[in-house]
Amino acid sequence: MRVAVVWFKHVETSPSCQSGPGYGPTVKSVVKALQENGHETLLCEDDKGLLATLERFMPPDPQDRPSGIVFNMGTMGAGSKGEWRSSQIPTMLEMAGIPYTGASPLGAALGLDKVIAKKLIRDDGVPTPNFRVMRRGTESTDDLRFPLIVKPRYGYGSLGLQLVHEPSRLRRAVETIITQYAQDALVEEYIEGREISVALLGNEELEVLPLVEHDFGDRETRLITYDDKTHIAVAEPQKICPALIAGELAMMLRDISVATFRACLGRDYARVDLRIDRSGRPFVLEINSSPSLQNTDSYFRAATTGGYSFSNLVNRMLNLAHMRYFGIGIPEREHALNRGGPQL
Numbered sequence: 001m002r003v004a005v006v007w008f009k010h011v012e013t014s015p016s017c018q019s020g021p022g023y024g025p026t027v028k029s030v031v032k033a034l035q036e037n038g039h040e041t042l043l044c045e046d047d048k049g050l051l052a053t054l055e056r057f058m059p060p061d062p063q064d065r066p067s068g069i070v071f072n073m074g075t076m077g078a079g080s081k082g083e084w085r086s087s088q089i090p091t092m093l094e095m096a097g098i099p100y101t102g103a104s105p106l107g108a109a110l111g112l113d114k115v116i117a118k119k120l121i122r123d124d125g126v127p128t129p130n131f132r133v134m135r136r137g138t139e140s141t142d143d144l145r146f147p148l149i150v151k152p153r154y155g156y157g158s159l160g161l162q163l164v165h166e167p168s169r170l171r172r173a174v175e176t177i178i179t180q181y182a183q184d185a186l187v188e189e190y191i192e193g194r195e196i197s198v199a200l201l202g203n204e205e206l207e208v209l210p211l212v213e214h215d216f217g218d219r220e221t222r223l224i225t226y227d228d229k230t231h232i233a234v235a236e237p238q239k240i241c242p243a244l245i246a247g248e249l250a251m252m253l254r255d256i257s258v259a260t261f262r263a264c265l266g267r268d269y270a271r272v273d274l275r276i277d278r279s280g281r282p283f284v285l286e287i288n289s290s291p292s293l294q295n296t297d298s299y300f301r302a303a304t305t306g307g308y309s310f311s312n313l314v315n316r317m318l319n320l321a322h323m324r325y326f327g328i329g330i331p332e333r334e335h336a337l338n339r340g341g342p343q344l
Helices: 020-036 050-057 085-096 105-112 114-123 167-181 247-263 298-305 310-326 332-338
Strands: 002-007 040-045 068-072 131-134 148-152 162-164 185-189 193-202 206-208 212-215 238-240 268-277 282-288
Touching (some): 040 050, 050 068, 050 085, 068 085, 085 105, 105 282, 114 185, 114 247, 148 167, 247 268, 268 298
Antiparallel strands (some): 131 185, 148 162, 212 238
8 A cells, every 4th residue: 555654854963853863764664664565655754745745645536535544753753843743743644634653643742741641641540750840940849859850841852851959950950941942841750760661552452562671780870861862872771671570560560551551542552661669669751652663772672572573563553553544454465466466
């Protein structure tokens, strides 16, 4: 079938890029994986002409049904298109009636707005660190316990992440967020302990892929920083997969990750990041509704440990979206036709 891969081209050079210079090659690998499975592909940028481009590539059939699907990698970028930039491509595609992979406009927004996401999961009984939203840094911290994490409300890729140990530093940290990122600061308690990423795949039935632990070794900064995520850190945390976690705790991590996925309207795939404190209690940090597929990152590490090749993973994601829209998986007959194989 026709599959258009939509992406943020400018993330290659954007200073706020989540995935750094490796992101472009990852997009090309996605296109290759789709082509290997017999799909006709088109790589599209997220510009103003996107819908016109898609209409030419996948025009509606005589019954006005879509003749293709979008593999949406646009929400992975970090463009400068407003607070709800991750929702813009899904919204355009919804308006045009074009099927696509991944989160809905609201689901994508929830993945970006850390404050609303934390409120939603807490209402569903999912543990998350205590937090406040600050605009000046002089607001009362109430019962928040230092040290505190300070980060942009709508940020990702650990951009602007700061760890403060005392009240005198808090105001400066919040002011930095307000000045540099023009948005509120999320201030939450720092959880000392193990950091785990849980990769999810599916919809009605969710596949929980093997857990990934980020091993900080003897590093003083026991946080995943922007430099870590862009792979320019001197001592990047090592990923252990499957994580060495006992059965009962592992089941708890899986359960609260699924609950987070449901509360934040996850679709097709997502990654949930958690911390386990020294007493063994887990806390959800955030959900990423469009995780990086780079071969150095957590989601791909979990998938390969779970038995997926890159090609199988990409085509599984596409098939999940097709099933969600059309009620059936992508027909094998169509694959054969696209590959020039025999008509069945």
